Amino acid sequence: MRAFSTLLDRLVLTPSRNGKLKLLSDYFATTPDPDRGYALAVLAGTLDLKSVKPAMLKELVLERMDPVLFGYSYDYVGDLAETISLVWDQDRGEAAERAEPRLSAVVERMQSLSRLQVRAAVRDLLDQLDVSGRFAFLKLVTGGLRIGVSARLAKQALAEMAGKDVTEIETLWHGLEPPYESLFAWLEDRADKPLLATPAIFHSVMLSNPVTEGDLDGLDPGDYAAEWKWDGIRVQLSHHGGTRRLYSRSGDDISGAFPDIIDAVAFEGVIDGELLVGGTSRSNQPTRTFSDLQQRLNRKTVTAKMLSDYPVFIRAYDLLFDGVTDLRGEAFLDRRARLATIIESERPERFDLSPLIAFESWDELDRLRHNPPDPVIEGVMIKRKDSIYQAGRAKGPWYKWKKQPLNVDAVLLYAQRGHGKRSSYYSDFTFAVWKGEPGEGELVPVGKAYFGFTDQELEILDRYVRNNTVDRFGPVRAIRAEPDHGFVVEVAFEGLNRSTRHKSGVAMRFPRIARLRQDKLPRDADRLETLLKLFD
CATH class of the missing domain: 3.30.470.30 (DNA ligase/mRNA capping enzyme)
Incomplete structure (x- = not known):
């Protein structure tokens, strides 16, 4: 488990694609079976594990920690797995005497559990693991890695490790199952190319x-x-x-x-x-x-x-x-x-x-x-x-x-911390436009975006959120948004959908923050009627 948790830690802190590829190919080349096969399945999203809900994890940590202190910790860190991995209280002496389990042992244990056994097993594993191990384990069982690694990147790392064409790996992919021991044997020239379980295989697509x-x-x-x-x-x-x-x-x-x-x-x-x-x-x-x-x-x-x-x-x-x-x-x-x-x-x-x-x-x-x-x-x-x-x-x-993206000026309404490198910044933003009569309307959410701005602009946005928070809802902060006080952003998007989940009745497709409009007051932001006309 230690090698896998170290890999995740380093991937989170490595921004470049080539850097991530090197970390992955080195891990696959030096880690034994079946650990590396299970790690590959985790990264590619093909590992089937007993689901562990965030609510259960919170209940477990609150058995050992004051709820107010945990709430403050979670709000500061911004990521549930990272928070629990840092604050989990255990008997240090007893933990030091227990050998940290291998990734394969953790996976196979979780796969063998009945629904009633999951809670006790999670508690036991959190006691056995160190901080990095707990973080990796919690990401494993909740399925939310968010480390900037796609299934395609993991396959590309395999190709670089073995000197193979990535399209060969993708052609085999759907005929194989974790922990992919036959795949690794072929990649390392220890066996023939695996036989496919189904003839109706996936072929890598041509992109534009x-x-x-x-x-x-x-x-x-x-x-x-x-x-x-x-x-x-x-x-x-x-x-x-x-x-x-x-x-x-x-x-x-x-x-x-x-x-x-x-x-x-x-x-x-x-x-x-x-x-x-x-x-x-x-x-x-x-x-x-x-x-x-x-x-x-x-x-x-x-x-x-x-x-x-x-x-x-x-x-x-x-x-x-x-x-x-x-x-x-x-x-x-x-x-x-x-x-x-x-x-x-x-x-x-x-x-x-x-x-x-x-x-x-x-x-x-x-x-x-x-x-x-x-x-x-x-x-x-x-x-x-x-x-x-x-x-x-x-x-x-x-x-x-x-077609050229559509653009509107919207007002920031809510913010939430990001993940990975952005876990210390408010980088996920919900924005709104005006509904109702000018001067008497209300702001209604129309979308959420977490990219499009530079690192320097992120600093500006994060500082504004911290200095203008008016309410909190768990990890979400409500931002001051009034006609003459608020933060306006220009949002680019590529279409609209009807939405029953949004009070506005619409939701943007592929929105991104194109510009920070600090030169504008919220009263000058766009109105819902402007968006509704697009449906016509």
């Missing part, structure tokens, strides 16, 4: 680069095809040997949430596309918003009513495999021609083909992206007609050209 100033200069529009960029989620549908799987762009298996798609598949092969709610162009029904799609996401099962209320379909972009024939080395337009034939034979309410956009110049395409024919469109995709399908984000073949 955003268009920046000058990117299109000198490029011939005639060499490129354009499609609309739809506001759903990127998916990969795979069907081989009677096995059907639906994956997200990051390789997560989401088949359980979309049985209507899985049951409808007739072709064999692999399709790349966008998952949307509503009706296909072939069924002549309107496409619905991302907020409708969210009703189906992150569910292991769905009800019959949900299937009826939120019907989904795939708008197909590309064809990776036609049966067992690998098409990724063929040109985009050739792959698309074969894809069109397949889609024609599939059920029209579940599949359609992403239409191409006719354009002759980049200026014409620019005008089209700002005035799309459907509100569910968020821009255009630009693809070289002769581009092969290659995993990752190659520069040149594919571009995404999104």
Whole structure:
């Protein structure tokens, strides 16, 4: 457990991607099985453990600590796992005599527990571990690492450790299970490449680069095809040997949430596309918003009513495999021609083909992206007609050209401490706009953002929160926000959803703080009516 807790501590304090990669590859190379396999599963989010709720952890620590003192400690630290790891009281002499367990022993013990045994086991393990070990253990059982490491980065570290291509690892990934001993044996040339448990595997997706100033200069529009960029989620549908799987762009298996798609598949092969709610162009029904799609996401099962209320379909972009024939080395337009034939034979309410956009110049395409024919469109995709399908984000073949983000001036309303490097700063902000008659209205929340500002701007925001707190709700601070006293920020966002959780009735999509508007008073911030007009 000590090696894993040391790894987490160092990852939290290492900001650079290359630094994190070096830490991970060194850990995987020097840590024995099965510990490193379980660590990999934790980092990649594939470890299945008995859930430990924050409420239970608070109850355990309050058995040994005054609740007021714990409240002050939690408010200061800002992270529950870190607070408990620091304040946990134990018999130091007894703890020193007990050997710290290995990560694999902790994982296997937690996996073997019944629901009634979890509380006592957590207490016992907290007694056995030191401060770093307790922090790592609590992050492990609550599932909230927040250390800046994605599953893709962990796989990249494996590739660097072994000198392999990361796409090979991603191709194997869904056919393997923790603690991945067969994977490590192959990476270290101690065994042959593992055999896949399912033929319907995930293949690394091809990604695009955003268009920046000058990117299109000198490029011939005639060499490129354009499609609309739809506001759903990127998916990969795979069907081989009677096995059907639906994956997200990051390789997560989401088949359980979309049985209507899985049951409808007739072709064999692999399709790349966008998952949307509503009706296909072939069924002549309107496409619905991302907020409708969210009703189906992150569910292991769905009800019959949900299937009826939120019907989904795939708008197909590309064809990776036609049966067992690998098409990724063929040109985009050739792959698309074969894809069109397949889609024609599939059920029209579940599949359609992403239409191409006719354009002759980049200026014409620019005008089209700002005035799309459907509100569910968020821009255009630009693809070289002769581009092969290659995993990752190659520069040149594919571009995404999104609509310009929308901007409003909003007032900071609440703040909460961040995590990792930001655990000592108030860096998560809820902001609001005015509702009601000018001069008599109220501020209603419309979104939350925790990025977009520089480190220097974070210092300014944090100082303002500390000096202008008017109330506290656990770790959340309410900030003074009045017509003539408050903090205004310019918020950039890419769309709106209807929301029953927000008093305003709306929620922003992908909001970020674009600028600090210390030159403005809160009374000059935008009004809810401005946002509501966007729905029209």
